Amino acid sequence: MKVTLFSFAKKDNSTARPTMSSGTEYDCYLKDGTSVVDPVIVLDLPSKTSFTKYTYAYIQEFGRYYFVRDMTADGLLWDVSLVCDVLATYKSEIGNSNLYVLRSSYTYDGDIIDNYYPLGVTHTNNRTTADNPLVANGSNAYANVNGGCFILGIVGATGVVYSANAVYGSIHYFAFNRSNLMTLVSKLLDNNIWNGVLDSDDMSIELQKSIVDPMQFIKSCIWVPVPYSEMTGTEFTTIWAFGIQFSGITCKEVSQNPPHKLFNTTLTTPKHPLAASRGVYMNCEPFSRYQLWYPPFGLFDLDTTAMCSGTQITCQADIDLISGAGKLSVAGEGDGKYLVKTKSQVGVPIQLSQVSYDYVGTATGMIGGALGMIGSAISGNLAGAAMSGLGMIGTATDAMRPTVSSIGGNGGYSDLSGRITLLAQFYHMPEEDNAHAGRPLCQNKTLSTIPGYQKIMDGDVAINGTAGEQAAIKAYLEGGYFYE
Numbered sequence: 001m002k003v004t005l006f007s008f009a010k011k012d013n014s015t016a017r018p019t020m021s022s023g024t025e026y027d028c029y030l031k032d033g034t035s036v037v038d039p040v041i042v043l044d045l046p047s048k049t050s051f052t053k054y055t056y057a058y059i060q061e062f063g064r065y066y067f068v069r070d071m072t073a074d075g076l077l078w079d080v081s082l083v084c085d086v087l088a089t090y091k092s093e094i095g096n097s098n099l100y101v102l103r104s105s106y107t108y109d110g111d112i113i114d115n116y117y118p119l120g121v122t123h124t125n126n127r128t129t130a131d132n133p134l135v136a137n138g139s140n141a142y143a144n145v146n147g148g149c150f151i152l153g154i155v156g157a158t159g160v161v162y163s164a165n166a167v168y169g170s171i172h173y174f175a176f177n178r179s180n181l182m183t184l185v186s187k188l189l190d191n192n193i194w195n196g197v198l199d200s201d202d203m204s205i206e207l208q209k210s211i212v213d214p215m216q217f218i219k220s221c222i223w224v225p226v227p228y229s230e231m232t233g234t235e236f237t238t239i240w241a242f243g244i245q246f247s248g249i250t251c252k253e254v255s256q257n258p259p260h261k262l263f264n265t266t267l268t269t270p271k272h273p274l275a276a277s278r279g280v281y282m283n284c285e286p287f288s289r290y291q292l293w294y295p296p297f298g299l300f301d302l303d304t305t306a307m308c309s310g311t312q313i314t315c316q317a318d319i320d321l322i323s324g325a326g327k328l329s330v331a332g333e334g335d336g337k338y339l340v341k342t343k344s345q346v347g348v349p350i351q352l353s354q355v356s357y358d359y360v361g362t363a364t365g366m367i368g369g370a371l372g373m374i375g376s377a378i379s380g381n382l383a384g385a386a387m388s389g390l391g392m393i394g395t396a397t398d399a400m401r402p403t404v405s406s407i408g409g410n411g412g413y414s415d416l417s418g419r420i421t422l423l424a425q426f427y428h429m430p431e432e433d434n435a436h437a438g439r440p441l442c443q444n445k446t447l448s449t450i451p452g453y454q455k456i457m458d459g460d461v462a463i464n465g466t467a468g469e470q471a472a473i474k475a476y477l478e479g480g481y482f483y484e
Helices: 091-095 178-188 205-211 362-367 467-479
Strands: 002-006 024-027 040-044 056-059 064-074 077-084 098-104 123-130 149-155 171-176 218-224 235-241 244-253 260-268 288-294 298-301 312-320 325-331 338-345 420-427 439-446 452-456 481-483
Touching (some): 288 325
Antiparallel strands (some): 056 064, 098 452, 123 420, 149 171, 312 325
């Protein structure tokens, strides 16, 4: 019987084979009582020769490759103990098999999260910012009262044909800038404007005005962060209300149907520094975390699984011009899944008199009742809206590991300050060993097409071999091996 011996270095869990030309062929015979899988061969040589350089063998009659386990010399006889290298012996059968590959060093699926390596606590912070469209003057400080407009609900506006879209029940809604609102307030408090309307013979106009408050006809006043120039309704320089003509006052009807204003903002999504090399899963929890700060709606944790592949998020604020209530919708790219869907009071209710204030339907429900307001338009302090109590609690789409709650504003100017900010935390990862551990693949593959390290889910390979060899191949493939 012939045996070919090699000086060949290889990994135990590898299918690598030596080239036959690199080996030396010798005559041998089997020792009595040996096996085919783990044989002991005897070399009978005419001279004393050292075989210690040989580490590998091939026996053609058995069709198997072997590792040399040990060599024992007894004069001119050498007992060589061999153990079958099942991966090299059945390399063709393994390579032709189509199996489910869990990990591979040759190719991978970057969408699959790889938890092979531990996650450290060190991280890098990143901020992406955009101007807040609700800051009416376009800056990133506090809202400028002059940059927005005042929406007044006036009862009994007659004498001029107004648009039906500006009328809700018996109330007409008009937009004023600050200057014209001050002019209207001054006219309402001017005794001359009431001559011919109130009868001074019965009692003084001042006393009658204390009984019939001239400003009670203004049912609501909300400041909204919408420039007067962006209001699209018809503009008037004269208002007819409660039978009196007020001239020299410029205002616009709130004729948008429905009466609302949309603000859209897009922010670029920063990516984990390792996402390009390891896979997009690095942009997901727990490797990356994202939070959105959008005044006055609050601070939200974002679901990273819905934004890891996209390059931007879109924020849409929808402001009701009548009540000042606002809705915020934040969506990622692709599937259009909402990351945030919440509400907050955006408009600031303004007090125009000392009589009870009407907060107009939905505004009362939104912010939980009447607010205690300070200041008055009579003294020119139109920005005197005070904060009292918490506003609507916003609800963000659940993130994988939420850490904060969102708290909406309650209609104060201080809530309308600051830029929209996307906060990102990227956690550092240890160096990977792709050559010896691979990356997630999770696909059915013909094994010979993806050389290198492989880890197989079910390593059953059809071979013309013993049960022990089949079990050994299965254990190697499922534990991780190298197709070389």
